[in-house]
Amino acid sequence: MEMEEHVHQDDPKVGPEDVITNPPGTSYFFVGNGHILGAVQICTTNALTPIGLLLMSPDRFGQKRQALSMDPQNGLRSTQVEVIIEPYRFQPDPKDVECRWDRLDGVPAAKVIWSSSTFTLHEIFYCPDRTTARLIRRLHFTSLCDEDQSLQIETGLLQTSLAETVLLPARRTVDLYLAYDLIQEQEPPTVQLTVVDGAPVEPAAAAFWASLTTACFESTTLDHLMQTAGLCLQNVISNKGVVDASIWQYNLEWVRDHSMMVLGLLMSGNYALARILLARLLTDFVSEDGDTVDSGRRRSHQDIELDQNGLLLMVVRAYVDFTGDLDLAREFWDKIEKTADFPLQRVFQHKESGLLHNQREFWERHKAFGIREGMELAYQLYVAMGLTDAADLARRLEKHKQGEKWLAESQRIKHSMLNDANYRLIAHGHLIKRRQMNGEVQSEIQPHPSVTLSAGMPLADAPPHFLNPDSSIALPIAWEFIDPKGELARNSLFQTERLWNQRWSIGGYGRYHVSSEIDSPGPWPFASLFIARAYFEQGQDDKVWRVLNWLNTLTGAVSGSWFEFYGPRPWCPPCPQVGITPWTWAEILLFCVHHLLGIRPEENQVRIRPRLLSNTERMTADLTLQGCRIQLRVQRVSADAPPSCQVDGEAVPYQVDQGVLVTLKNYSFRAIEIHQ
Structure with missing residues (x-):
């Protein structure tokens, strides 16, 4: 890997304040239908526009500042609604804005409520159909006084202003509908704002949402997590299966992240979009050699993320099992075969143990950061699980020779991973992250002198920089690859407790030991969910509830827009601004459907x-x-x-x-x- 990949140019100190992604008190309600993507920005402090509207094409990635409704000078100010009742002008008070997800005639809608002394305004954002690039903003006014009022409503888009006057009868209601249409026939795309007479929900849109998986846990926390994760995941993925791995942050795609999103779509019941995204991964993200794309790139053998091959195979089988659509496996069998065979090449196989090795680890640190050639636990886990699933698909398609080979290789990797006397990924009775080629545990890393890290990043501090524990050691337990109630699982999860509140006090697990963090210290929601899923299978419900309740306290929880991690990030650039990571929604759906509902x-x-x-x-x-x-x-x-x-x-x-x-x-x- 080139170090330039870790250098980003988006500077939140340049431009209007609305380009900042994650100030305190900020949530985003993602509203979309695969053809247009909107994000309703709610900021309960004075850091950003209190109620702003970001509009984007779901097929195109970009930084927050590149949203089609972001003005280079004024940010999102023009998208906010203000109301004039002569001689007074009313605008939302950030401290008094209410917001939540709601349903409008069967489709999800973001509802934002604010008031003056004479009216209450419900701003309702929704997509009325599943086929056009249109988002509707319904302004529903309720009179709080005994006199008729003439309301002059002002809003806009970039440098275009819109003013409309409506009569609000005493103690009655009135509606105004604004339509935002994405125009993509020209470059660059634009958005057109108009007033429309109404925007009823089309029956097909309501039918789509009614077809998805529903669950009720009679728990405010669980129900909120399931519902928000389910609808957010549908809303951010384009109808072509295109989605950013972290919205506004990376502007890139990974087989790993996107495979998890396919799992999330399966758990939520959106099998059509799951097939589109899965077919795209198999077509465009697996090469003719069988290696997989991460960060939008192919890698050398030393830097390839081998777990991606296994996870993709797992997801293909999961798709077939959820849908019964074996034709997908038949259609893409050539790519499935290459995906399964790729990690079995001699270049990856450790001579003494047969385990898979290279010099990149699960969280993408590599040689420059001190990762030595060796065997990574997550790579063994996912390749072993994926080969088992590929073997099952081969049996169904009567490709018995291939299936027998893959099953044998899966069993061999698992046996070595857990039982090899010198190379097993276990030490002192618990799972470990990584062994070197000579069998020694790699317990520390030290970056190469040529690597420049910003002062304050933990890896830039004086050593030691510990690799263990790592949240990925919870995955064999969560997936029941090992007995989740056994001594090995208990000892391993005991180790992960060291990841809770390391250099912070807001709760949550770090992705790994903070001393080796190449970014900002702070907890990661989807890594915390790895551990919560493992604790559920072990039966430690108090630890599960601790994670679930923590998620619902975080900035963005009201809308389900969880950031990739939580904590200060003063190094922007070279670090990117923190984005919203769809993987978190997939983990929540997996927890609710695979684990809770079973x-x-x-x-x-x-x-x-x-x-x-x-x-x-x-x-x-x-x-x-x-x-x-x-x-x-x-x-x-x-x-x-x-x-x-x-x-x-x-x-x-x-x-x-x-x-x-x-x-x-x-x-x-x-x-x-x-x-x-």
Whole structure:
């Protein structure tokens, strides 16, 4: 890797304040339909425009300052609505603005509420259809006085102003509809703002949202996480399957991040978009040699992210299991085969152990940062899991020779990873991140003298700079690659507790030991969810709740716009501004559907293995698997009552730790009720 990749040029000190992504008290409500993407900016301090509207093409990446509605001098000021009732001018008070997600005739809508002494204004942002690049802003005024009022409403877009006068009758309501249309026939794209008579939601749009997976946990925290993650993930991905790995931050794509987004789409029930994104990954992000793209680039053998191959294979099988669409595997079999075979090349195989090696680690530190040639835990984990899934697909397609080879290689890697006397990725009874080629644990890193790091970055401080612990050691537990209730898992999660509140006090886990951080110290939401998923499978619900409750306290939680990490970042540039990372939404959906609801589809059937989190009494879900609609209800019973399960009203054998197998083939509907 070239060090230039780590140098970014977006300087938040240049331009209007609205170009800054993450000042305190700022949330973004992402509203989109695959053809247009809007972000309703809510800032409850005076740092930014209190209610601003960013408008973007979902097919094009850019910094926040490059949004089509961002004025180079005035930022988003012109997009805010102000109301004149002569002789007074009213605008939102940042401290009094309310905001939340709502539904409007079946489609999600961002609702922002502010008031004056004589009226209340509900600003409602939504996309009325799934086919046009149009976003609607409905201004719903409610009179608070006994006299008619003449309202002059002012807003705009860049240097264009819009003024409209409406009559608000005493104690009545009135609506004004603003339409923002993305015009892409010209370069660069532009947005046109007009007043329209109305903007009813099209039935197809409401039907789309009704078709997605729904779940109710009867917990304010869990319900908010599931709902916001589900709708945000749908809204930010273009209809062509294009999405930034961290909005406004990287302007790049990764097989790893995007594979996780496919998993999130599967968990949310949007199988059509999951297929589009997955097909794009297999077509454009896997080379003819089988290596995968990260940061929009191909890499040398020394710097390739080998876990991406395994994760992509896992996601292909997950797609087939959720949808029953084996044709996708058949259509892309050539790329699947190359993806599976690529990590098995001799150049990656450690001679003594057979484990995979190179000089780049899971979080993308490399030789210049002190990463030595060696074996990374996450690479073994995902390649082993992915090869098992590829072998299963090969069996279904009657490609038995390939399947047998991949299954044998998967088992070999797993055995060496956990059992090799000299090279296993275990030390002192717990999982470790990395071993060197001679079998020694790489416990520290030291950057090359040629690497320039900004003063204050932890890796720029005096050594030691520790590699362990790393949040990635929770992944074998979360995926049940090892027994999550076993001693190895317990010891490993005990190590991850050192990542909580390292050089901060706001809660959350760092992605790895802060002393080796090449960026700012601070907690990472999706890394914290790695650990929460592992703790759930281990049964430590108090630790799970700690992460979930922490997520809901963070800046952006009200809208679901969690930043990649939380903490000060004074080094912009060379560091990028912090963006919103869709991987977090995928992790939340995975936690809710795969872990809590226990939805584990297989060929022609589904294993349902739910577990109620402590302090919850019931949960319900409605989803479609392989064309069969599933209604699930899980109810807690008294401690002395035996667990039980009914499928379509008939009792079936059931054990809490095993779940229940439900046939899907030849069924259009199944109702499952579980008492535990």
